[in-house]
Each structure stands twice: as structure tokens, then as C-alpha cells.
Amino acid sequence: MPTQKGPVQAGVKKGQSKPEGHDPQGKKTQSEPLSTGDAISSLQTAKVDGLSSKESDTTGTEKTKAQLKAERKAAFEAQRAAQLAAQGGAGKDASGKQEKSKAELRAERRALQEAQRLAKVQAAGAQVPNAAGEDVIDCAVPTVPMGSKGLQKADCVKTLGVEAKKQPASKLQTDSAKKATKKQTNDTAQGDLRILSHLHQNPGTLDHLRAYGLPNSGIHPEVLKVGFQIAKGVLSGSNSRCVKMLHAFRSVIMDYRSQANKRISQDLREQLDSDIEFLRKCRPLSVSMQNAITFLKGHISEIQDSESADEVKENLVQCINNFIREELFLASKQISTLAFAKILDDDVILTYSSSSLVQSVLKNAHEKGKRFRVIVVDSRPRLEGLEMLKYLHSLGISCTYTLINAISYIMKEVTKVMLGAHSLLANGYVTSRIGSSQIALVAKARNVPVLVCCETYKFSERVYTDSFVSNELGPASHLLNNLPPSVNADGLKDLPSLTILNLTYDITPPEFVDMVITEKGLVPCTSVPVVLRMRNAAVS
Numbered sequence: 001m002p003t004q005k006g007p008v009q010a011g012v013k014k015g016q017s018k019p020e021g022h023d024p025q026g027k028k029t030q031s032e033p034l035s036t037g038d039a040i041s042s043l044q045t046a047k048v049d050g051l052s053s054k055e056s057d058t059t060g061t062e063k064t065k066a067q068l069k070a071e072r073k074a075a076f077e078a079q080r081a082a083q084l085a086a087q088g089g090a091g092k093d094a095s096g097k098q099e100k101s102k103a104e105l106r107a108e109r110r111a112l113q114e115a116q117r118l119a120k121v122q123a124a125g126a127q128v129p130n131a132a133g134e135d136v137i138d139c140a141v142p143t144v145p146m147g148s149k150g151l152q153k154a155d156c157v158k159t160l161g162v163e164a165k166k167q168p169a170s171k172l173q174t175d176s177a178k179k180a181t182k183k184q185t186n187d188t189a190q191g192d193l194r195i196l197s198h199l200h201q202n203p204g205t206l207d208h209l210r211a212y213g214l215p216n217s218g219i220h221p222e223v224l225k226v227g228f229q230i231a232k233g234v235l236s237g238s239n240s241r242c243v244k245m246l247h248a249f250r251s252v253i254m255d256y257r258s259q260a261n262k263r264i265s266q267d268l269r270e271q272l273d274s275d276i277e278f279l280r281k282c283r284p285l286s287v288s289m290q291n292a293i294t295f296l297k298g299h300i301s302e303i304q305d306s307e308s309a310d311e312v313k314e315n316l317v318q319c320i321n322n323f324i325r326e327e328l329f330l331a332s333k334q335i336s337t338l339a340f341a342k343i344l345d346d347d348v349i350l351t352y353s354s355s356s357l358v359q360s361v362l363k364n365a366h367e368k369g370k371r372f373r374v375i376v377v378d379s380r381p382r383l384e385g386l387e388m389l390k391y392l393h394s395l396g397i398s399c400t401y402t403l404i405n406a407i408s409y410i411m412k413e414v415t416k417v418m419l420g421a422h423s424l425l426a427n428g429y430v431t432s433r434i435g436s437s438q439i440a441l442v443a444k445a446r447n448v449p450v451l452v453c454c455e456t457y458k459f460s461e462r463v464y465t466d467s468f469v470s471n472e473l474g475p476a477s478h479l480l481n482n483l484p485p486s487v488n489a490d491g492l493k494d495l496p497s498l499t500i501l502n503l504t505y506d507i508t509p510p511e512f513v514d515m516v517i518t519e520k521g522l523v524p525c526t527s528v529p530v531v532l533r534m535r536n537a538a539v540s
Contacts, residue, residue, distance in 0.1 A: 355420025
């Protein structure tokens with residue numbers, strides 16, 4: 001059995017001396033009254049002695065396990081009681097010195113560390129701001145013994161000789177907590193914006209374009225007009241922006257005057273580069289605009305030095321007209337013809353937002369005698385579906401108008417979903433107006449076919465899998481406009497903890513799209529690389 005520690009032994013064996021301060025009868029020999037610890041120890045000793053005597057009287061054999069366990073338990077309880085009594089008494093150790101608590105030792109260490117820190121600062125000739133963050137004070141560091149309770153504020157004196165102001169500790173803690181909370185809130189808001197810092201933020205104004213309106217800016221007036229319309233949101237669709245841009249470039253080429261010391265191709269390219277840079281600052285170029293610019297620059301690079309300026313301008317203008325006619329108008333007509341076969345009588349077709357190509361498809365089907373109904377789904381803040389609704393209503397097509405928050409309910413009536421596209425990526429993902437992915441997802445859950453109408457000149461070689469790699473941020477104020485009178489949004493955009501996110505496009509996975517209708521035919525989303533190879537081979 002292990003040796004039990006403590007002021008009282010578990011039992012008295014033969015040949016051992018009895019505990020000090022007790023006679024054979026178990027009475028205390030000292031004249032002072034019994035303390036709590038001594039009384040408990042005597043009681044425990046008596047119990048153990050009685051147990052031992054009872055054992056020796058009843059049987060002469062060795063102690064059983066239960067008896068040994070009882071002895072150990074009694075000795076442990078006696079030792080525990082003695083320790084509690086010693087802690088509850090005078091609290092002094094054998095040397096008579098008072099034991100220090102953990103809090104006191106911690107305070108001493110903190111005071112010593114503070115004294116050492118101030119000594120280093122004073123030795124370096126620096127100045128230390130006080131706890132309230134007010135004036136700068138110069139601290140004289142006194143010697144801090146281990147038993148002291150730390151430095152007093154009176155030990156730190158301002159350089160002007162005035163005693164430092166004393167503030168309650170609770171106020172200092174409150175101010176520090178407020179500052180920490182405010183800093184954390186600002187950091188959180190900045191972190192949210194930092195994630196999307198690479199995206200273009202549309203300010204919703206023309207203030208950043210004022211310098212280009214000067215006469216010496218070098219930008220053609222037609223390009224300025226188109227750029228301002230794009231920046232203000234008058235031209236928002238990818239097709240309309242591309243057509244207006246090509247019309248402006250056509251005006252630039254027609255007004256071009258050749259210079260004797262420069263090649264025509266080089267001079268034209270420099271002029272177009274400055275115009276393109278201006279349009280890019282108005283709003284990021286769409287995939288359709290980028291492909292049109294690549295097409296135009298390719299023809300400019302083929303200009304021969306032997307050609308005159310008039311011949312060059314005539315050829316380039318003809319190329320622009322052919323591109324608009326073939327890639328947009330003829331492509332739209334062919335897509336409308338192919339989509340007509342997919343529209344049946346009594347169909348309920350759901351469209352989202354506004355698309356010029358979808359308008360052409362529905363107009364062609366209605367003029368050819370198809371009987372169908374259209375559900376126009378719209379979303380804030382642009383509410384572009386109103387334009388689609390007015391156009392279809394002018395044609396005499398039966399329409400239903402709803403917002404995107406009711407899409408799960410209205411999808412029960414839909415037989416087909418027909419969407420437009422901003423671009424089609426090489427991995428089959430469809431870039432379209434924000435909310436299109438949600439429409440396709442709900443349609444997929446309801447087993448409703450999703451048809452995407454897209455011209456092949458919108459096909460891109462890029463690969464994205466989310467909406468944060470490449471996107472546009474609309475003005476934050478647009479989300480807080482056009483609200484019901486009962487909603488008070490004043491001051492919301494000024495909150496430091498609020499980040500208003502107004503994305504323009506989203507990405508729809510190819511699993512949610514059943515078919516893409518192009519002028520080349522009905523193709524799956526995954527056939528984008530094949531179509532791009534065919535286009536490149538035709539151009540070369």
C-alpha cells in the first residue's frame with residue numbers, strides 16, 4: 001500500500017510511535033483548544049483504530065481488500081480535511097510568511113514587465129502615449145519590487161511637468177472595446193470589397209469621362225456618343241452595343257485622313273486603339289465587341305502599302321457592313337427559323353429579362369401562326385423584362401409578367417424556357433443576365449427543357465466556372481432605388497458594415513441547358529470548341 005501523506009497517519013502499527021500531541025487515551029496534551037483540523041484528524045484516527053481493533057478481535061487473519069480500501073479512504077479524507085482547515089485558518093506556511101495567491105503573483109509579474117518596458121523606452125529616449133490615447137507622456141521608471149502591486153499613474157509625469165489625467169479603468173476599457181469593434185467592422189467591410197476589387201465598378205455617372213469630352217481628346221465624336229450612351233445604360237444589350245460600336249468605327253474610317261509619314265494600317269490601328277480604350281473605360285467590352293474588334297483589326301493588318309487611302313476605307317467599310325449583316329441580322333433570321341420548329345401550339349414559353357434575339361424568335365413564330373403564351377420573368381434593379389413585355393404586347397402575344405421570386409410557383413405551367421446569352425464559354429458555360437442560372441436550375445428540377453439562343457460570334461475561348469472571375473458591378477444605388485414607399489432605405493449605403501453587391505452577369509452550367517440554337521444549327525453547349533475551330537478555319 002502506498003505511503004499516505006498528511007499530518008495524520010492512517011493507523012498505528014506495532015513498534016511505531018504514536019502521533020505527537022496525543023496521550024494513549026487519544027486526548028490532546030496541549031492546553032489550547034482543539035482546532036477544526038485536529039478534531040477531524042482525531043475523529044478519523046479513532047475510526048481507523050476502532051476498525052483495526054475490531055479486525056484483530058474478530059479474526060487474526062490478514063486484512064481484506066475492502067478493509068484496506070476503507071483505511072485508505074479514511075486516511076485520504078483526513079488528509080483532505082486537514083488541508084482545507086489549514087487553508088481556511090491563518091494561511092501561513094512554516095516560515096510564518098503569508099502565501100501569495102495566483103492573482104497577486106500575476107499582478108507582480110505584470111508590474112515587473114511594465115517597468116522593464118518603460119525602462120527600455122526611456123533609455124531609447126522615446127515617448128509613450130498614455131492609456132487614454134491623449135497626450136504623450138514621459139515616464140520615469142521607479143524600481144518595482146516583486147511584492148509591489150505595479151506602477152501607479154502618479155509615477156508617470158508629462159514632459160511639461162503636469163500630472164497625467166486619470167481616467168477610470170472602466171472608461172478606458174469601454175473606449176478600447178469600441179475602437180476594436182469599429183476597426184473589426186471596417187476590416188470586414190473592406191475584406192468583402194477586396195474579394196471583388198478586380199471587377200469593374202460602374203459608377204452610374206459620367207464624371208470619370210469628362211476629360212474625353214474636350215476638343216483635344218482625340219476621340220471621334222461618334223465614338224464619344226456611343227461611349228456615353230453605354231456608360232449611362234442607354235445601350236445595354238451585347239448586340240446593340242456591338243452594332244453601335246461598329247457604326248462608330250465606320251464613321252472613324254470614313255473620316256480618316258492619311259498622313260504622308262505614316263503607314264495607313266499603322267495610323268488606323270493607333271486611332272482605333274485610342275477609341276477602344278475610351279469605350280473600355282465607359283464599360284468593359286462584351287465578348288461580341290471583342291470578337292468584332294479582332295475581326296476588324298485582322299482586316300486592317302492585311303492592308304497593303306500599295307493601296308490608296310480611298311481603297312482602304314472602302315474595303316474596311318464593306319467589311320464592317322458584311323460583318324453586321326452576316327453575323328447579326330442573317331444569324332438572327334436563321335436562328336428564328338430553327339427555333340420555329342421547336343415551338344408548338346399551346347406552348348407556355350418562359351423568358352427572362354430582355355433579349356433582342358428572343359424577341360425575333362417569338363415574333364417570327366407568332367407571324368407564322370403559332371399559338372402560344374409567354375411568361376416574362378423580371379428582376380430588380382434593372383427591370384428589363386418590361387421592355388420585353390411591351391414589345392410582345394405590341395405584337396398581340398398573350399403575356400404574363402412576374403418577378404423572379406415567384407419562379408418556383410410559375411414553373412409548373414411552363415413547357416419551355418427560352419433564354420438569351422451574353423456569351424458562350426469554351427467549357428460550355430453560358431454567361432447571361434444575373435438570375436438566368438436560377439431560372440435554368442428551377443427548370444431542370446421540373447424537367448422543363450431550357451433552350452438558349454446565341455449567335456456564334458458570341459462564342460468565347462475563355463473558360464470560367466463562377467461569376468467572380470470576370471463580371472461587372474452595377475451602381476450600388478440602383479439596388480436601393482424603386483423601392484416601395486413603406487421601405488426606408490435612407491442611410492443604408494453609408495453603413496460601414498454593409499456591402500451592396502450588384503452583379504450584372506452569372507454563369508449557367510451546361511448541365512442545366514438542353515440545347516443551344518445557333519445559325520450553324522442546334523448544338524449542345526460542349527460543342528463550342530468545334531464551332532470556334534470552324535470559324536477560325538473559315539477566316540484563315
